[in-house]
Amino acid sequence: MGRVSLAGVSKTYGDPGQTVTALTNVSFELADGEFCAILGHSGCGKTTLLNMVAGFETPSAGIIRVEDQPVSGPGWERTMVFQDYALFPWATVRQNVAFGLEMKKLPADARAAIVDHHLDLVELTGFADRYPDQLSGGMRQRVAIARALAVSPRVLLMDEPFGALDDQTRRYMQEELVRIWRREPKTVMLVTHSIDEAILLADKIVVLSSRPGRIKQVLSVDLERPRDEDSPDYLALKRYLRGLIHAETAA
Numbered sequence: 001m002g003r004v005s006l007a008g009v010s011k012t013y014g015d016p017g018q019t020v021t022a023l024t025n026v027s028f029e030l031a032d033g034e035f036c037a038i039l040g041h042s043g044c045g046k047t048t049l050l051n052m053v054a055g056f057e058t059p060s061a062g063i064i065r066v067e068d069q070p071v072s073g074p075g076w077e078r079t080m081v082f083q084d085y086a087l088f089p090w091a092t093v094r095q096n097v098a099f100g101l102e103m104k105k106l107p108a109d110a111r112a113a114i115v116d117h118h119l120d121l122v123e124l125t126g127f128a129d130r131y132p133d134q135l136s137g138g139m140r141q142r143v144a145i146a147r148a149l150a151v152s153p154r155v156l157l158m159d160e161p162f163g164a165l166d167d168q169t170r171r172y173m174q175e176e177l178v179r180i181w182r183r184e185p186k187t188v189m190l191v192t193h194s195i196d197e198a199i200l201l202a203d204k205i206v207v208l209s210s211r212p213g214r215i216k217q218v219l220s221v222d223l224e225r226p227r228d229e230d231s232p233d234y235l236a237l238k239r240y241l242r243g244l245i246h247a248e249t250a251a
Helices: 046-054 093-103 108-121 137-150 167-183 195-201 232-250
Strands: 004-015 018-030 035-039 061-066 078-081 155-159 187-192 204-208 215-220
Touching (some): 035 195, 046 078, 078 137, 093 137, 195 232
Parallel strands (some): 035 187
């Protein structure tokens, strides 16, 4: 449940003679329940890669599979959390979280129980009847996470989910995400340009080159959680990743 594989995935935009290659020959695998960070500079194809796994875009070459089934479009087994929250401003927190369940045509009593569970999971039970503009940025993103998890996906996709937050709130939300993920494990793919965020959150880090994005390196993060940013192993990994990214800048 939740295993993801990419084999020879490339993406090209444009007409013949006027094409732009965003990604080329990307291949890697994620185990069930693994937390993966996609790391690289802006413009290297990170979001394009995530959109293809989500089924919003189609690879120009190669194949993406979830549980050995080719991805041919969006599906309930894969949900996305966006940087800009993408909440409905006219709907309450409860209504936002229930949206996917309504689309799945679940009975009202089942929807209510699932929404209550996920509001408790993200610690927003007391805010169920508030509207998005009555919430802080971190709270809005917790609503978005609850909405994504409520439909019971196997894979959770996250596109720079904390990029719009201030540093203090971003760190809190990183800790919250780990807490939620450990309580209800999913296979996670998170796009980020932050080396620290990748190390703090991920079991696996996929480093992409500058455009056209290709696999620069795939690293396992074997650091105990919660991760100590001052530990020699953490600092050594951070220096190594910074070297990989800076090498792409120089190139």
